[in-house]
Amino acid sequence: MFLDQLLKTTILFISFALFITSCGQQQHTTPGVTSSTPVLVDHAPQMFTDRCGNCHHLNENTAAPMLTEVYARWQNDTAKVISFIKNPEKVIRESAKDAYPTKLFKKWYQANMPAFGWLSDSEIVVMLNYANMGGK
Ligand code: HEC
Numbered sequence: 001m002f003l004d005q006l007l008k009t010t011i012l013f014i015s016f017a018l019f020i021t022s023c024g025q026q027q028h029t030t031p032g033v034t035s036s037t038p039v040l041v042d043h044a045p046q047m048f049t050d051r052c053g054n055c056h057h058l059n060e061n062t063a064a065p066m067l068t069e070v071y072a073r074w075q076n077d078t079a080k081v082i083s084f085i086k087n088p089e090k091v092i093r094e095s096a097k098d099a100y101p102t103k104l105f106k107k108w109y110q111a112n113m114p115a116f117g118w119l120s121d122s123e124i125v126v127m128l129n130y131a132n133m134g135g136k
Contacts, residue, residue: 018093040122046129051116052127065108067131074100082124086115 040047048056053062074081084091084101089112095101105111116124 006011027041045124045135047123048127048130050117052131055113056131058131063111064113065104067128068132068134069132070128071132078125081128082121085113085124085128086119087115089115 052067055062055068056067059068060066071078071081074084080091088101092101092105
């Protein structure tokens, strides 16, 4: 009887431990990133600093707009932001005069952000998620 009880308690404990572990893993899941790209998420801060940090700060407008909460400014259209990063000039050129990319371009003194067409979508998304959350 006692052994039976002990076994049940052990099984319960193990299931609970597994549950907690899986919750922990979920926290690291980033939207738009597949399970085959977990390493990229860890590299996000460094990639952001190396490639974007010269112009963009997270919480302060500098030579370029701050990127915290940038998704909201693009109505959460991640695909659009990705195409902008890959080719800003094209997205601005193809936007209507009163559309957000055109306004953004004017607001930033018609500065040309360089095109990052060589980056993969996953690389862009992990950097953007990192920046969007203010570096958290
Ligand atoms: C040489 C400076 C420079 C670099 C490097 C740069 N950007 Fe930009 N970025 C800009 C400027 C300037 C703008 C404002 C729009 C414009 O004028 O093209 C901008 C705009 C943006 C926007 C839109 C911001 C908003 O408020 O809607 C995003 C998103 C963005 N950049 C992401 C990135 C990412 C990600 C990287 C790195 C891969 C990067 N940028 C690298 C200069 C830069």
